[in-house]
Amino acid sequence: MQNHSxxxxxxxxxxxxxxxxxxxxxxxxxxxxxxxxxxxAIAKNGEQLERSxxxxxxxxxxxxxxxxxxxxxxxxxxxxxxxxxxxxxxHEHHAKNNEAYNDWLLVQAYKKLEYYEGIDExxxxxxxxxxxxxxxxxxxxxxLIQLYSLRYKIIDVEKRRKSYPEYIQKCNMLxxxxxxxxxxxINFHKSYYxxxxxxxxxxxxxxxxxxxYECLLPxxxxxNFFNYLGEAHNDTDNKNIDHLIANIDAALExxxxxxxxxxxxxxxxxxxxxxxxxxxxxxxxFEEADITLKEIKYDIDNLYLHHRTxxxxxxxxxxxxxxxxxxxxxxxxxxxxxxxxxxxxxLLHNRLVCYMYxxxxxxxxxxxxxxxxxxxxxxxxxxxxIKSIYFxxxxxxxxxxxxxxxxxxxxxxxxxxxxxxxxxxxxxxxxAKQKHVLxxxxxKKDVKILQDSIIxxxxxxxxxxxxVSVYSWLKQEIEQNLV
Numbered sequence: 001m002q003n004h005s006x007x008x009x010x011x012x013x014x015x016x017x018x019x020x021x022x023x024x025x026x027x028x029x030x031x032x033x034x035x036x037x038x039x040x041a042i043a044k045n046g047e048q049l050e051r052s053x054x055x056x057x058x059x060x061x062x063x064x065x066x067x068x069x070x071x072x073x074x075x076x077x078x079x080x081x082x083x084x085x086x087x088x089x090x091h092e093h094h095a096k097n098n099e100a101y102n103d104w105l106l107v108q109a110y111k112k113l114e115y116y117e118g119i120d121e122x123x124x125x126x127x128x129x130x131x132x133x134x135x136x137x138x139x140x141x142x143x144l145i146q147l148y149s150l151r152y153k154i155i156d157v158e159k160r161r162k163s164y165p166e167y168i169q170k171c172n173m174l175x176x177x178x179x180x181x182x183x184x185x186i187n188f189h190k191s192y193y194x195x196x197x198x199x200x201x202x203x204x205x206x207x208x209x210x211x212x213y214e215c216l217l218p219x220x221x222x223x224n225f226f227n228y229l230g231e232a233h234n235d236t237d238n239k240n241i242d243h244l245i246a247n248i249d250a251a252l253e254x255x256x257x258x259x260x261x262x263x264x265x266x267x268x269x270x271x272x273x274x275x276x277x278x279x280x281x282x283x284x285x286f287e288e289a290d291i292t293l294k295e296i297k298y299d300i301d302n303l304y305l306h307h308r309t310x311x312x313x314x315x316x317x318x319x320x321x322x323x324x325x326x327x328x329x330x331x332x333x334x335x336x337x338x339x340x341x342x343x344x345x346x347l348l349h350n351r352l353v354c355y356m357y358x359x360x361x362x363x364x365x366x367x368x369x370x371x372x373x374x375x376x377x378x379x380x381x382x383x384x385x386i387k388s389i390y391f392x393x394x395x396x397x398x399x400x401x402x403x404x405x406x407x408x409x410x411x412x413x414x415x416x417x418x419x420x421x422x423x424x425x426x427x428x429x430x431x432a433k434q435k436h437v438l439x440x441x442x443x444k445k446d447v448k449i450l451q452d453s454i455i456x457x458x459x460x461x462x463x464x465x466x467x468v469s470v471y472s473w474l475k476q477e478i479e480q481n482l483v
Contacts (some may be wrong), residue, residue: 005077007049009082010040015305017089024085032058033078035070070192089439097263100126100135116153121144130174133262134222136181140174147171173218180217184226191230229272232279239308241283245284248276258393267304270296272310281318284467289318312336313343316350327353345379353469366389381419385470388426397434404430418465425453425474450478 013021025034036058045051054062055071063071094101103122109217110118123146126139136336147167154160189207199202208230217223228251232244249270259265273296281290291314300311312331318327332351348367356365368387388403408423432446454475459467465471 004075006079007040009079010037013082013085014041016086018091019084021082024088025081026442028081028084030081031078032074033081034076036078037082042428075094087100094264096134098133100133100138100262104135104142111145111149114152116149119149127170127174129261130177132257134181134220134265135262136174136220136222137179140171140178143167143171143174151238161190176218177220180220181222181226184218184223184230188226188230188233191233194235197393199268221254221258225251225268225272228254229275232275241279244279245276247254248272248279254275266299267395270299270304270307274300274307274314277318278314281314281321282464282467284463286318288323290322293318298449307338308336309338309343312338313346316347320350320353323357323469325358328354342379345383349379349382349469350387352383354471355471356389356439359393361393364393380472381410381423382468385423385426389470389473390429392430392433395437397430397437400430401427401434418461419468421457421461422465422468422471422474423448424456428453428469447478454478 020036025037028034036054039054039057040049042148047053051071055061055067058074059067059070061067087098095105103126105124107119109128110116110122119142123139123142126133126142128134130139135418147164150160150163150167154163174374182279189251190208195206196202204306215482226245233249252269255265255269255272256478259269273292277289277296278285280292293311296311312335316328316336328350332347336347338347352364352367354362355367356398364386368383368390384403384407388400388407391397391400391403404423408420408427428450432442434451436442436446457471
């Protein structure tokens with residue numbers, strides 16, 4: 001039972017709607033479905049989710065293959081009830097946040113009532129607001145209903161015949177708007193896929209919609225938004241941070257007036273700002289990134305929980321770069337955690353970096369016992385380097401040298417040559433400190449060797465490697481604490 005899809009669905013509902021689902025069951029009076037839901041929701045381990053145990057509590061008798069049909073039927077009924085609840089919640093959400101949705105529903109209602117004045121009124125309102133609400137699918141659907149209604153609304157056949165071209169032309173225009181908005185969204189995802197392939201040196205690429213086809217389509221706020229975002233994620237070397245941010249800002253300019261009318265579009269804005277913050281941080285604009293990410297933190301925490309993990313990984317990483325170490329520790333201890341192994345390692349890395357900069361060897365010792373080899377490369381490289389730094393800080397230079405020498409040997413790929421160079425710099429530092437362990441400071445000759453090594457590294461290394469935390473700490477250690 002543990003791997004049954006109904007378990008995952010209930011866990012998600014408990015995360016997003018714990019109070020609302022209780023009220024729903026009170027109204028629905030589906031007592032057995034409610035009981036099964038609660039049994040699954042409060043289960044603390046796999047044993048409490050065993051089918052035989054749940055069956056016993058639900059039906060008051062032992063489970064067998066012969067009465068399995070009772071179990072399957074009850075699970076089916078529960079899922080139907082949960083889906084009914086979710087449809088209701090989505091309807092409420094759309095009705096509350098998008099007036100165009102309500103107008104579209106009214107057109108459907110007026111169609112049944114054969115209330116043609118109402119159909120015309122709401123369709124014209126939708127048409128007038130199509131760009132400011134990005135409601136192309138609703139206004140096209142309403143316009144088709146309006147077109148369909150001509151045969152009943154206009155009794156005179158000749159007048160009806162002459163009316164058709166205007167309504168048909170309007171539907172064609174709206175269809176182009178709709179295709180443009182969806183085409184731009186598809187192109188954005190293609191651009192993002194190409195960007196991922198480019199950064200992972202994979203050869204696969206998706207071809208974007210042909211320019212000749214694009215020229216036939218109108219430009220509207222949604223198509224502009226996704227086209228600018230797609231351009232920001234193009235997979236070429238011919239771009240810089242100014243080009244990238246300019247395109248994201250242009251995308252935000254197009255979505256800004258829409259999301260104020262149609263709150264369903266607010267997530268697009270949050271998504272773009274999250275990308276802007278990430279790119280600013282990756283290119284060394286840490287303070288700007290912090291301002292951008294803080295702007296959407298409330299929305300992430302309260303409206304878009306599904307974005308929390310990616311947001312907090314980027315937000316915390318940037319706080320580390322801003323040297324707000326105590327704030328990072330507070331967030332990790334009280335505000336955010338994850339079970340995702342990849343992000344768990346990234347957050348562990350950020351925690352260790354904070355303790356490293358704070359020179360908090362007590363807490364470093366508590367966390368470096370983690371199985372660092374389980375992390376994927378280059379995370380395991382960074383984590384093991386921090387482990388060597390811990391032994392450096394407690395002046396166990398033999399162990400520090402042993403660990404960093406092991407790291408150097410493990411970095412074999414040419415793609416990771418810059419990581420290897422950083423490790424070699426650490427080896428020079430540890431060797432120099434070991435040689436002068438009984439003295440308060442290094443000799444001027446050894447300091448000069450380390451300084452020259454830093455200068456040489458920076459002359460030959462791309463910017464992104466100069467921003468790597470273990471390199472920044474090493475540079476600071478040499479420039480501030482040794483000199």
